[in-house]
Amino acid sequence: MDAIQIQKLRPDAGAIGRTSVSFPSTGTSITSQFIKQKLDDLAAPTPSFSGIRIAERGLDEELYDALAAFKIRTAAVSMHLDRNWRARLFGQLDSLLALSDWEVEDAPPTIDSYSTFLRMLTLLRPQRRPGLGAASHGSLIATWTVGDDRLTIECLPKDIVRWQLSATIDGERERAAAETPLPRLAAVLRPYDPGRWFQNAQHVPAG
Amino acid sequence: MPSTYLPAEDHVVRYVPWARLRKDEDDNVIGVLGAAFRLRDDEDYLSATWAEYFAGSHADRVAAAVRAVRASKLKVTPRSGFATGNVNGIKEACLADKGRHKIRIVHERADDNEAHTALRGWPRDNEDLLNLLADGVWSSYVLNKDIEL
Numbered sequence: 001m002d003a004i005q006i007q008k009l010r011p012d013a014g015a016i017g018r019t020s021v022s023f024p025s026t027g028t029s030i031t032s033q034f035i036k037q038k039l040d041d042l043a044a045p046t047p048s049f050s051g052i053r054i055a056e057r058g059l060d061e062e063l064y065d066a067l068a069a070f071k072i073r074t075a076a077v078s079m080h081l082d083r084n085w086r087a088r089l090f091g092q093l094d095s096l097l098a099l100s101d102w103e104v105e106d107a108p109p110t111i112d113s114y115s116t117f118l119r120m121l122t123l124l125r126p127q128r129r130p131g132l133g134a135a136s137h138g139s140l141i142a143t144w145t146v147g148d149d150r151l152t153i154e155c156l157p158k159d160i161v162r163w164q165l166s167a168t169i170d171g172e173r174e175r176a177a178a179e180t181p182l183p184r185l186a187a188v189l190r191p192y193d194p195g196r197w198f199q200n201a202q203h204v205p206a207g
Numbered sequence: 208m209p210s211t212y213l214p215a216e217d218h219v220v221r222y223v224p225w226a227r228l229r230k231d232e233d234d235n236v237i238g239v240l241g242a243a244f245r246l247r248d249d250e251d252y253l254s255a256t257w258a259e260y261f262a263g264s265h266a267d268r269v270a271a272a273v274r275a276v277r278a279s280k281l282k283v284t285p286r287s288g289f290a291t292g293n294v295n296g297i298k299e300a301c302l303a304d305k306g307r308h309k310i311r312i313v314h315e316r317a318d319d320n321e322a323h324t325a326l327r328g329w330p331r332d333n334e335d336l337l338n339l340l341a342d343g344v345w346s347s348y349v350l351n352k353d354i355e356l
Contacts, residue, residue: 101225101284131230135242177335
């Protein structure tokens with residue numbers, strides 16, 4: 001997919017079949033009102049169908065709206081992202097927010113979290129895209145993994161990131177974690193040789 | 208009824224939604240995120256399923272636990288997964304943390320899952336520990352699609 005494409009249409013399932021039923025005037029007879037009620041009942045989905053569709057439609061719309069907002073926001077910084085890189089990122093977002101795999105109780109990632117994520121990408125400029133995940137309360141999670149070396153960054157609103165890493169450095173296993181303002185992220189990761197995660201070439205440990 | 212604490216050598220299996228699986232940039236699943244073990248605001252304990260409640264080899268038991276979760280009220284999605292952790296390993300990792308969390312892993316049969324297990328005393332706001340579990344003692348996983356009906 002290239003540029004901004006939102007792939008889904010949103011048919012209003014609840015409205016199908018109902019538009020032909022108009023409200024009668026206040027002067028209509030009891031018989032007319034009875035007929036109108038019967039028509040309404042015919043047009044309405046069955047209770048079980050209605051229950052499922054309303055719940056799914058609500059979540060579907062939330063996910064759709066989130067996805068659309070993310071892609072529009074990405075367009076605003078498109079000059080910082082390679083065209084192919086961006087297209088693949090959109091594919092990952094489509095996959096992450098797919099209705100068929102979304103946890104019903106989860107809130108979709110917020111635009112505030114996504115804005116932090118985008119800004120992080122423009123600051124770190126990684127060659128390798130992150131893997132994407134999401135916490136239940138609406139934070140986007142970016143991960144880079146090379147063998148046992150793992151970097152996990154949860155994007156919180158207002159340019160705050162919660163990061164955690166585990167890596168082997170000079171033969172010793174190290175773990176680190178902190179909550180950091182985004183502008184300082186590159187500096188706090190630097191001692192851990194973040195190129196191991198961000199560069200496309202296979203990382204070869206020193207020594 | 209007295210509480211049944213799970214034996215140290217046994218295992219618990221936790222459902223992991225697609226969004227909490229660790230993936231590479233091409234969406235290949237390569238692990239579990241620490242966020243998979245985070246309590247929701249309205250949860251008092253972490254839910255899992257006791258593998259050794261079922262008979263068979265370790266793989267048979269994990270598969271049976273997966274089927275038990277599928278048969279429960281929980282909606283199991285196609286690309287989700289299940290993380291398996293050793294009872295003693297989880298308890299020791301929590302106790303070794305700076306918060307010294309003393310976890311109780313208790314068999315609490317549910318109407319829709321007889322092997323349902325509650326991990327009580329589960330820490331809130333300890334992302335480092337949850338990531339440690341996801342990278343270590345609770346990192347083993349199977350994908351839902353790989354377990355037959």
